[in-house]
Amino acid sequence: MRSDFNIRFAKTSDRNSIMSFIENHWSKGHVLAHDHVLFDFQHLENDRLSFVVALDSEGMLVGVLGYISYGYKKDNQDIALALWKVIPNLPDPHLGVKLIHFLQDNLSARYMHCVGVNKSVLGIYKYLGFKVGMLDHFAAFNTSCKKFKIAVPPSRIKATPNESTYEFSEMASLDASLKELYESVFYKEKIPYKTEDFFIRRYVKHPYFSYIFHEVTLKDVFQGFIVSREVKHDGGIALRIIEVVSQNEKITNIINDFATILKDSAYEYVDVYASGLDENILTSKGYEKISDVADIVVPEYFQPFEMKNVDIHYVTSAKKTTILFKGDGDQDRPNFKKAV
DSSP states (O other): OOSOOEEEEEEGGGHHHHHHHIIIIIOTTOGGGTOHHHHHHHHEETTEEEEEEEEOTTSOEEEEEEEEESOOOTTTOEEEEEEEEEOTTOSOTTHHHHHHHHHHHHSOOSEEEEESOOGGGHHHHHHTTOEEEEOEEEEEEOTTOSOOSSOBOOSSOOOOOSSOSSEEEEESOSHHHHHHHHHSSGGGGOSSOOOHHHHIIIIISOSSOOOEEEEEEETTEEEEEEEEEEEEETTEEEEEEEEEEEOHHHHHHHHHHHGGGGTTSOOSEEEEEESSOOHHHHHHTTEEEGGGOTTOBOOSOBTTBOOSOOOOEEEESOOSOOOOBTTSSSSSSOSSOOOO
16 A cells, blocks of 8 residues: 555545444444444535545545534634544554645644543543643532432432522523523633534434523523433433533533522433533532442443443634533544434
């Protein structure tokens, strides 16, 4: 195999080759190798796929870098990196890095982020100038729950607030909240910045998951919104915060107050993966930081269910304080192809 490789954006005609590459070189049985609906949902952008690909001199696929665009605004588009893999032992040992550089050079992106990074490549991202870290995992448990079937709670469950400063209104759609969002001053400089079309596609039009939307207000003034999703196992049910869209300095208190949703509910707990939260505020109230208490288990995997805690690493090219959630990128997705 010669050492000259062709790096370019993927075309829709590359779909089957990329899916086969994922199956053969990333993970056998991976959902994106078999589910065309989910693959297109995450990576089909108009007339091209959101992948950078590397091909050898014979046109064979030898490397891929997936990404998810948060919008098409020239000046402030952010993107989330996804699956990144190059066949080992190629004549060009820097081909993987060249995929990143190609994307940086050819896509007008303000910042790049990646949630769910393999720990083994954190050093490469750091070398490339990315900030690296691990999402903190917090959970507030329902004191009224008689039997926990999903999680293993602490021996003494903290009481969650009975009242909240913020008000939460469940919304049937995101339309009203998005209208308020793009009229707000704070969101213009938000990192990451996402377009209205992205939010609608990602959460309202998801082919498999049903999300719950809560608009957040303070004295009838719009503060943002929360995206959450119910998870179930063995007759138990819990609520996972997937993303909170608000001013950074307000997000921790919003999450803290949102634990009041446990009152008079069937939820075992409400949990959140995020970076940049004030853990002192959360743990002084109703939340536990999962990594700080040895006996607590709050599962991450539900397809199939695994009773274990999971670390989620992230990287970002932003130098400013950035709050990233599990919902940033491709972490909140099904792991199995949906049965027909």
